Amino acid sequence: MTTTTTLSDADFNAPIQERYFEDYVPGSVYVYGSITVSEQDILQFAGDFDPQDIHKSPEAAADGPFKGLIASGWHTAALMMRMYADHYVSKVASLASPGVDELRWVRPVRPGDCLSIRTTVQQARVSRSKPDRGLVHTRIEVLNQRDEPVLTMTAMNILLRRLQQ
Numbered sequence: 001m002t003t004t005t006t007l008s009d010a011d012f013n014a015p016i017q018e019r020y021f022e023d024y025v026p027g028s029v030y031v032y033g034s035i036t037v038s039e040q041d042i043l044q045f046a047g048d049f050d051p052q053d054i055h056k057s058p059e060a061a062a063d064g065p066f067k068g069l070i071a072s073g074w075h076t077a078a079l080m081m082r083m084y085a086d087h088y089v090s091k092v093a094s095l096a097s098p099g100v101d102e103l104r105w106v107r108p109v110r111p112g113d114c115l116s117i118r119t120t121v122q123q124a125r126v127s128r129s130k131p132d133r134g135l136v137h138t139r140i141e142v143l144n145q146r147d148e149p150v151l152t153m154t155a156m157n158i159l160l161r162r163l164q165q
Contacts (some may be wrong), residue, residue, distance in 0.1 A: 019090040021134040021159040024124045032087040033116025033143075035079050037071055037109055045075040070108035076115070076151050077103070080142045083117045084155070088138070093160040095133060103153040107144070114145040122154065126161070133160050 011030060014023045039058070046055035050072035053060035061069040109115065123137040135158055142151035 016087065016089075017091045020093040020162045021124065021126075021136065022162055023090075024121050024134075024136040024138075024159065026121050026124055028121045030088065030119045031116060032083045032119070034114050035083065035116075036114045037075075037079070037111060039069060039111035042069060042071045042075065042109075042111060045072055045078070050074055066108050068110060070110055071113075073105040073151070076105065076109050076142060077153075079115055080117055080140060080151060080153075083115075084119070084140065088117075088119050089157060090159055095158040095160060097155065097157050098135075099156060101154040101156070103151070105151055107148055107150045109144070109150050113150070115150070116143050117141065118143060127158075131161075133158055135159075 012019055012023050012028075014020070043056060046052070050056075052072070054064045054066060054070055055061075055072045055075075058069045061067075118141045120139040121136060122139050124134055126134045135156060138155045138157065140151075140153050140155055141149045144150050
């Protein structure tokens with residue numbers, strides 16, 4: 001099992017087990033990680049879910065467009081989700097996600113790359129139809145060990161509000 005850590009001094013005021021909609025303040029930036037991607041990880045994921053030669057065959061990938069083995073973009077997205085769930089999304093108030101916008105794989109992930117995520121709260125608004133919850137838009141960047149983005153996207157999460165006294 002992979003576990004990840006907070007990589008910056010800045011983190012939420014409330015721990016993830018006590019975090020509600022109100023804790024997601026627009027403009028806040030957090031950095032979490034890290035996960036090192038091995039060749040074995042890439043080959044395993046490719047064999048199970050994305051059996052393209054650039055992901056599953058080091059020999060074939062060497063002659064391919066990236067001149068070597070790269071992780072599936074979906075593998076990168078799954079690693080992002082692990083860090084996002086470990087550190088960012090509330091364990092008590094998360095209800096669902098209606099989706100993501102603008103998912104982009106901007107650089108290949110290669111064996112040995114060490115990934116982290118940088119999250120930026122872009123918007124948080126209370127639901128007009130269900131005032132006990134709100135919608136948070138978060139910009140996510142998956143970064144490699146050189147702080148270069150390898151994946152970018154905007155996530156949307158529906159979160160419960162704290163009970164009003």
